[in-house]
Amino acid sequence: MERTQAKLKKPQAMIFDMDGTLFKTETLLIPAYHQLFDRLREEKLYEGDTPPDELMLSCLGMLLEDIWKKVIPDCNEAVHRRADELLLELELSGLKENTSELYPEVKETLEALKARGIRLFVASNGLEHYVKGVAEAHGITSLFEGIYSAGEYMTPSKVDLVRLLLDNHGVTSAWMVGDRSSDVEAGKENGQTVVGCAYADFGDNAELAGSDVLIRSFGELISLVDQAEDV
Numbered sequence: 001m002e003r004t005q006a007k008l009k010k011p012q013a014m015i016f017d018m019d020g021t022l023f024k025t026e027t028l029l030i031p032a033y034h035q036l037f038d039r040l041r042e043e044k045l046y047e048g049d050t051p052p053d054e055l056m057l058s059c060l061g062m063l064l065e066d067i068w069k070k071v072i073p074d075c076n077e078a079v080h081r082r083a084d085e086l087l088l089e090l091e092l093s094g095l096k097e098n099t100s101e102l103y104p105e106v107k108e109t110l111e112a113l114k115a116r117g118i119r120l121f122v123a124s125n126g127l128e129h130y131v132k133g134v135a136e137a138h139g140i141t142s143l144f145e146g147i148y149s150a151g152e153y154m155t156p157s158k159v160d161l162v163r164l165l166l167d168n169h170g171v172t173s174a175w176m177v178g179d180r181s182s183d184v185e186a187g188k189e190n191g192q193t194v195v196g197c198a199y200a201d202f203g204d205n206a207e208l209a210g211s212d213v214l215i216r217s218f219g220e221l222i223s224l225v226d227q228a229e230d231v
Helices: 026-042 053-058 064-071 077-096 106-115 128-137 158-169 181-189 220-227
Strands: 013-016 119-124 146-149 174-178 193-197 213-215
Touching: 013 158, 026 053, 026 077, 053 064, 064 077, 077 128, 106 119, 106 220, 119 128, 119 158, 128 146, 146 158, 158 181, 174 181, 181 193, 213 220
Parallel strands: 013 119, 013 174, 119 146, 174 193, 193 213
Antiparallel strands: none
């Protein structure tokens, strides 16, 4: 565990990103990604090879419309929106197959945090049915007071999504827990503590610059909370 000099304050709430934080996204995404491009080729909407897996994984945490601009920049808006539809369809189908995974200790850690009186939320740039579908498939929905997604609330950035969450639930002190620069920005722009998750295989720790603390496993959150100062 890496941390700054500053002593962390015990939060009212924790707000979690989904992909690369709670959910081991590649266990669902990569099979769906390849099926998606097979379908696009069948529908004569795309030609050529499927872009590298690493390119798609590097885009996690971005809004879907921005992901396709990077992954298939030469395709038009109609193809991008069809890709949205196919990806959601294929990922929801994949969730029913029970082959995807949360990161180690996620469910147990969330249960322990809730038992300590921490209010738990999700804030993701993903689509509503995907984000809620992942939580439901892995039996963690009931642990959260709210599951917020850019797809449901149509927010232009995670900063706005987290601000909406904080306002809606009267939260004044939270830890934003995530693996991307958008998570750091969302926490800091809203005046909250940021816990950077440095354990995703596809993550780039440079994205976590500005975090108050970095963790190498999800379970470290328990010791961080137990050692934090009461407000």
